Amino acid sequence: MIKGFAGRVLEVDLEARTAVFRPLDEAIARLYLGGKGYGTRLLYDLTPPGIDPLGPENPLIFATGPLNGSLAPQSNRFAVVCKSPLTGGIGSSACGGSFAFGMKKAGIDVLVVRGRSAGAVRLEIDGDADEVRFLDASDLWGLGTGAAQKALGKGMHHAVIGPGGENLVLYAGIVSDARIAGRCGVGAVMGSKRLKALSIQGTRKLDMEDEAGFKKYTQWVRQVFKGHPVLGEKLRRFGTMGIVNTTNGRNMIPTRNFQEGHHPDAMGLSGEYLEDHGLAGVRSSCLHCPVACGREVEVPGAGRVKGPEYETVGMMGTNLGVTDLEKVSHWNWMADELGLDTISLGVTLGFAMELQERGMLETGLRFGRAEGVAEMIEAIAHRRGLGDDLAQGTRRMSEKYGGKAFAMHVKGLELSAYDPRGSYAQGVEYATTNRGGCHVQGASMYFESTGPLTINPQNLKLKAELPVVQQNLACAVNSMVLCIFTTYGLIPRQVHALKPGGWTHRLARVIFENSGPAYRLIMGSKLLQVTWLDTWLSRITGLRFTPGHLQEIGARIFNLERMYNLREGLTGADDTLPERILREPLFKGMDSGHPLDQLLPRYYRIRGWDSHGVPLPETLRKLKVRT
Amino acid sequence: MTVTLELTYDMAKALGTRALQVEGARTVAEALRAARERFAGREGDFERMAGVAAIAVNGVLVAHRREGVRLADGDLVTFVKTAAGG
Ligand code: SF4
Numbered sequence: 065m066i067k068g069f070a071g072r073v074l075e076v077d078l079e080a081r082t083a084v085f086r087p088l089d090e091a092i093a094r095l096y097l098g099g100k101g102y103g104t105r106l107l108y109d110l111t112p113p114g115i116d117p118l119g120p121e122n123p124l125i126f127a128t129g130p131l132n133g134s135l136a137p138q139s140n141r142f143a144v145v146c147k148s149p150l151t152g153g154i155g156s157s158a159c160g161g162s163f164a165f166g167m168k169k170a171g172i173d174v175l176v177v178r179g180r181s182a183g184a185v186r187l188e189i190d191g192d193a194d195e196v197r198f199l200d201a202s203d204l205w206g207l208g209t210g211a212a213q214k215a216l217g218k219g220m221h222h223a224v225i226g227p228g229g230e231n232l233v234l235y236a237g238i239v240s241d242a243r244i245a246g247r248c249g250v251g252a253v254m255g256s257k258r259l260k261a262l263s264i265q266g267t268r269k270l271d272m273e274d275e276a277g278f279k280k281y282t283q284w285v286r287q288v289f290k291g292h293p294v295l296g297e298k299l300r301r302f303g304t305m306g307i308v309n310t311t312n313g314r315n316m317i318p319t320r321n322f323q324e325g326h327h328p329d330a331m332g333l334s335g336e337y338l339e340d341h342g343l344a345g346v347r348s349s350c351l352h353c354p355v356a357c358g359r360e361v362e363v364p365g366a367g368r369v370k371g372p373e374y375e376t377v378g379m380m381g382t383n384l385g386v387t388d389l390e391k392v393s394h395w396n397w398m399a400d401e402l403g404l405d406t407i408s409l410g411v412t413l414g415f416a417m418e419l420q421e422r423g424m425l426e427t428g429l430r431f432g433r434a435e436g437v438a439e440m441i442e443a444i445a446h447r448r449g450l451g452d453d454l455a456q457g458t459r460r461m462s463e464k465y466g467g468k469a470f471a472m473h474v475k476g477l478e479l480s481a482y483d484p485r486g487s488y489a490q491g492v493e494y495a496t497t498n499r500g501g502c503h504v505q506g507a508s509m510y511f512e513s514t515g516p517l518t519i520n521p522q523n524l525k526l527k528a529e530l531p532v533v534q535q536n537l538a539c540a541v542n543s544m545v546l547c548i549f550t551t552y553g554l555i556p557r558q559v560h561a562l563k564p565g566g567w568t569h570r571l572a573r574v575i576f577e578n579s580g581p582a583y584r585l586i587m588g589s590k591l592l593q594v595t596w597l598d599t600w601l602s603r604i605t606g607l608r609f610t611p612g613h614l615q616e617i618g619a620r621i622f623n624l625e626r627m628y629n630l631r632e633g634l635t636g637a638d639d640t641l642p643e644r645i646l647r648e649p650l651f652k653g654m655d656s657g658h659p660l661d662q663l664l665p666r667y668y669r670i671r672g673w674d675s676h677g678v679p680l681p682e683t684l685r686k687l688k689v690r691t
Numbered sequence: 692m693t694v695t696l697e698l699t700y701d702m703a704k705a706l707g708t709r710a711l712q713v714e715g716a717r718t719v720a721e722a723l724r725a726a727r728e729r730f731a732g733r734e735g736d737f738e739r740m741a742g743v744a745a746i747a748v749n750g751v752l753v754a755h756r757r758e759g760v761r762l763a764d765g766d767l768v769t770f771v772k773t774a775a776g777g
Contacts, residue, residue, distance in 0.1 A: 309699065309771075310772060312769075314750050314751075315749060316750065326767065331703070334700060336701070486750055520751075520752070522751060651750045652765070653751075653763075654751075
């Protein structure tokens with residue numbers, strides 16, 4: 065078995081109450097690494113087309129990668145893969161917490177949960193004894209995610225759902241510690257199986273090819289991260305909320321359901337404000353992460369709890385026209401307890417507010433007013449009254465009540481908190497990402513608009529190349545499974561240190577902006593090297609990672625996801641953006657919306673797809689994607 | 692003609708205001724000059740912090756320091772710092 069992998073897949077059938085350990089498929093691990101890539105391959109192979117995402121035949125796949133279980137920074141994460149009930153296409157989500165560490169300690173790389181239990185059930189997995197216990201969970205059913213983990217006790221690593229998942233809210237997530245695999249409704253799939261919780265433990269040691277070399281190299285990377293302006297300073301100091309003032313200043317923070325990109329009071333939701341006002345209790349992090357981008361906040365009635373992330377203050381703050389940090393923190397805590405994705409939740413609430421504003425539906429929710437929001441969140445999680453409709457997400461709401469032009473989703477997945485009219489490459493990414501409108505399947509906005517080398521968002525240069533490279537990279541990183549923030553470390557500190565407006569900065573920016581042809585050349589010859597990611601992998605696995613190898617693996621995963629989506633009926637026509645984004649200008653002086661129609665053909669060509677967005681046979685052959 | 696000039700968080704904290712209304716500035720350079728005058732006595736602070744920020748007009752970065760960029764009534768001029776986030 066390749067080093068770094070435990071070498072085992074655990075397959076559990078909740079209906080038959082069986083648990084079988086199988087060997088990990090080495091060939092798949094070589095081609096797809098682990099995490100999202102391995103999970104997607106399994107999903108493709110295990111299921112026929114057209115299955116019901118909430119039916120017992122949809123497998124829920126938890127997958128780690130070769131770096132999980134090591135002490136590499138930002139490496140204790142797991143991927144969850146299944147058919148998404150929200151989009152009907154590939155569903156994938158990633159989560160920090162400690163469950164991934166538990167899986168590797170238990171000697172399990174991948175855990176496949178199939179079938180549906182007759183009653184509420186939880187699993188206890190003892191990796192040392194190779195024992196899987198099916199336990200009655202009716203006493204836990206209905207509990208919030210924090211309360212459920214508390215009841216399960218310390219000593220094992222848990223992954224649980226809240227009432228949102230139990231009640232099949234289509235954007236329910238899976239929670240481990242204080243982190244959530246929020247996107248694509250993976251929690252609803254777990255709820256459809258009547259599986260409340262997974263608890264895992266073990267004491268196995270990760271077998272590495274070159275342990276001493278890996279440790280030494282990791283020490284060096286830790287030092288790099290520590291001195292890095294984003295990872296070691298900004299993210300560490302202000303958390304992800306440190307981006308609020310930037311996106312607000314750039315007119316990119318969703319405001320009133322993406323009607324605007326700026327809120328005059330957004331500063332009160334920023335990481336800087338949180339720090340200065342002593343509101344950030346303590347930093348919190350995923351296991352073994354030196355960046356510690358999380359914050360804890362005081363919420364009346366709940367005590368000190370996990371604070372909101374940038375996405376949450378964007379989607380449940382400015383997007384609702386609300387800049388009261390206490391309110392947003394409270395809603396964030398509720399969403400975490402109920403096990404709901406705050407991005408999809410915030411967009412759906414914003415959509416409901418706009419329906420109200422336009423007189424299309426009496427929702428009782430109004431932009432800028434906090435009244436009724438907490439009650440609606442409860443109603444959504446328990447599928448009561450109008451909450452039952454909101455639990456279906458924005459796309460289905462718009463199909464029922466109208467307003468498709470301002471339903472802010474792609475492929476059914478609600479957009480995240482970066483308005484793509486201020487970040488064209490991000491818009492291409494939203495439109496083409498296989499799981500739908502999401503920012504962490506590439507994060508072009510950082511390399512394009514919010515990071516240190518901000519290029520002009522209103523021309524077409526680099527706007528198709530960047531998403532391809534970023535999506536491939538993210539696929540590889542999500543299969544290792546590392547935190548996407550590691551990729552931010554790829555822009556060296558020296559670039560961050562350039563003075564805005566100085567000639568070196570201008571020169572660097574012009575070079576970056578005009579590097580499209582070079583990107584295409586490099587992509588074609590697979591020369592794109594991602595230094596420490598490759599080195600880590602090589603020292604753990606013993607496999608040689610040649611220049612461009614991670615791009616190739618990422619492209620393979622992306623194309624397989626694409627083939628899965630095509631199989632499930634999603635086509636190139638779904639590679640689009642909400643009409644509001646395409647048509648309505650965001651900035652004063654902007655004539656129209658996002659120029660996706662001009663960028664998509666170029667994107668398809670670079671991908672090696674035909675004009676309908678279907679991968680060409682030679683592309684699949686070259687990437688060794690078997691369908 | 693009025694434009695609004697929004698400061699970065701650090702500037703707002705040091706200079707005691709988050710945004711200024713500037714009358715009659717027809718270019719970014721004129722708006723910046725007006726701001727400097729407004730912070731007379733604290734130009735040092737203003738320059739130091741403004742120097743490490745980029746400038747956006749209505750959300751679009753104006754090639755960082757194209758101070759000759761023309762402004763129209765109601766424009767929003769913002770000092771922006773790069774950031775990181777998820
Ligand atoms: S940077 Fe933040 S999200 Fe990423 S691993 Fe660290 S604590 Fe978790």
